[in-house]
Amino acid sequence: MAQRGRTRRILILLVATSITLLTLDFRGSGSTDSVRDGAGGIVAPVGGFFDWVLGPAEATWNGAFDYDDVVAENEELKTRLASIVANELIISALERERDELREMLGLEAHMDLPLVAARIVRTSPTNFKPTWEIDRGSDHGVKVGHPVIVGNGLIGRVSKVRASSSELQLLVDPNFSVGVRLSRSGEVGIASGNGRGQLLEVGLLAGDVAIVPGETLSTSGLEGSSYPPDLVVGTAVVATLNVNEGTQSLTMAPAVNLDQVSLVAVLLWEPSVLSDSPPEAR
Amino acid sequence: MSNPGRIVILMVTMLFVQYGLAPHIQSGGISPDLLLLVALVGGMVGGAERGAIIGFVAGIEMDLIVLTPFGLWALTGCLAGCAVGQLHGTFTQGGVILHLITAVSASAAALTLFISLALLMGQDFLNELPLVRIVVTVSIVNGLLTPIAVRWMRWALEGIPELGASA
Numbered sequence: 355m356a357q358r359g360r361t362r363r364i365l366i367l368l369v370a371t372s373i374t375l376l377t378l379d380f381r382g383s384g385s386t387d388s389v390r391d392g393a394g395g396i397v398a399p400v401g402g403f404f405d406w407v408l409g410p411a412e413a414t415w416n417g418a419f420d421y422d423d424v425v426a427e428n429e430e431l432k433t434r435l436a437s438i439v440a441n442e443l444i445i446s447a448l449e450r451e452r453d454e455l456r457e458m459l460g461l462e463a464h465m466d467l468p469l470v471a472a473r474i475v476r477t478s479p480t481n482f483k484p485t486w487e488i489d490r491g492s493d494h495g496v497k498v499g500h501p502v503i504v505g506n507g508l509i510g511r512v513s514k515v516r517a518s519s520s521e522l523q524l525l526v527d528p529n530f531s532v533g534v535r536l537s538r539s540g541e542v543g544i545a546s547g548n549g550r551g552q553l554l555e556v557g558l559l560a561g562d563v564a565i566v567p568g569e570t571l572s573t574s575g576l577e578g579s580s581y582p583p584d585l586v587v588g589t590a591v592v593a594t595l596n597v598n599e600g601t602q603s604l605t606m607a608p609a610v611n612l613d614q615v616s617l618v619a620v621l622l623w624e625p626s627v628l629s630d631s632p633p634e635a636r
Numbered sequence: 637m638s639n640p641g642r643i644v645i646l647m648v649t650m651l652f653v654q655y656g657l658a659p660h661i662q663s664g665g666i667s668p669d670l671l672l673l674v675a676l677v678g679g680m681v682g683g684a685e686r687g688a689i690i691g692f693v694a695g696i697e698m699d700l701i702v703l704t705p706f707g708l709w710a711l712t713g714c715l716a717g718c719a720v721g722q723l724h725g726t727f728t729q730g731g732v733i734l735h736l737i738t739a740v741s742a743s744a745a746a747l748t749l750f751i752s753l754a755l756l757m758g759q760d761f762l763n764e765l766p767l768v769r770i771v772v773t774v775s776i777v778n779g780l781l782t783p784i785a786v787r788w789m790r791w792a793l794e795g796i797p798e799l800g801a802s803a
Contacts, residue, residue, distance in 0.1 A: 357685075361684045361688070361718070364688055365684075365688045365715075368710075369714065369715070371710070372708075372714065373707065373711070375706050375707030376706065376707035376711070376757075386706035386707075389706075390701075393700035397651065397652060397655045397700075400655060400656045401655050405656075405660075408657075412660060481669065481770045485703060528760055550764045551764065552764075
């Protein structure tokens with residue numbers, strides 16, 4: 355009987371402690387983040403060690419048992435490479451033209467930003483962690499908020515930084531938002547994530563703007579924006595008119611297929627001017 | 637080595653294994669939740685009181701490496717460890733099959749509790765995950781790993797009656 359009472363008291367104490375921790379976390383005290391960061395610093399090298407030990411074995415296993423997939427992927431990559439080589443020729447011609455026009459108009463170049471190439475080292479140690487981890491951190495100049503791209507396509511931002519690794523918040527995350535500009539009209543709206551595998555949603559577009567499916571949307575780069583201009587975010591899918599508010603909402607396909615990403619670039623870019631709006635939305 | 641030393645070794649090792657090894661041994665994109673298994677086996681071998689404590693510590697370890705609200709895994713772990721520990725007397729008379737069935741059903745119940753609480757707390761990203769597949773896969777994997785985990789936990793909590801021994 356005494357044993358049961360003791361067990362009950364211990365259980366109540368542990369539940370109360372858990373609820374206290376949950377309350378602290380919800381109130382954003384920062385202490386739980388510090389503890390997580392500290393623990394992350396300790397376990398991250400162990401994760402790296404396991405990656406180093408098991409990586410080759412995993413590659414061999416995949417090569418042996420997913421051979422058909424590897425061959426198919428190789429063929430697809432060859433096709434894409436040929437297409438990229440062709441595009442590069444066009445792009446270099448367009449870049450020359452752009453630079454000449456920029457020089458004529460006296461515009462400042464904004465795409466020659468310093469960047470850090472990074473490898474996605476882990477997707478998740480458990481089934482309940484919706485972030486990616488890269489192998490570059492504060493030692494390499496990475497800071498929280500830095501945009502993360504693949505090619506010229508935005509895939510997210512740095513959400514947490516450690517010495518030699520960082521965590522990313524992907525643009526499909528429901529808590530992610532970014533200011534975007536339509537390529538044809540120049541109309542500006544706010545794109546936000548809807549979850550992995552879902553289209554993004556763009557709101558606050560004027561009702562009278564013509565939107566063409568397939569039209570490119572890039573970061574707006576407005577003053578104080580958290581992202582530099584002209585990073586491709588996605589392409590327009592379907593626009594819906596909101597008659598009452600006189601605005602349109604738009605669904606948008608992300609420019610980068612996140613399932614095929616293994617290397618990313620972190621732009622060492624910080625907004626020059628801050629405004630009052632939340633940073634994600636700018 | 638003293639029991640506290642052994643249980644510390646077990647808990648620290650499982651944290652590293654969960655963080656480092658679990659992502660490499662996925663089945664259909666789903667990795668095992670080994671720390672949940674530790675919580676359950678702590679209850680099976682050590683009883684309700686030790687189960688609650690081991691479950692709480694395992695939960696805290698899980699909270700350190702995931703981004704769900706801090707304390708949610710600790711809450712789930714201590715409740716799961718304690719609940720399984722309530723059946724402790726039954727385990728001393730049952731066999732491996734009983735452990736296995738308990739691990740599978742308790743894993744499913746604990747994960748369902750965790751997911752439900754997380755969704756109530758606004759963790760909407762969970763809706764994007766294949767939750768049923770996660771619960772089923774993790775429960776089965778935990779069940780299969782139970783005999784090894786029970787043996788290891790018994791080593792860590794030396795003095796607990798052998799599996800199948802009379803109460």
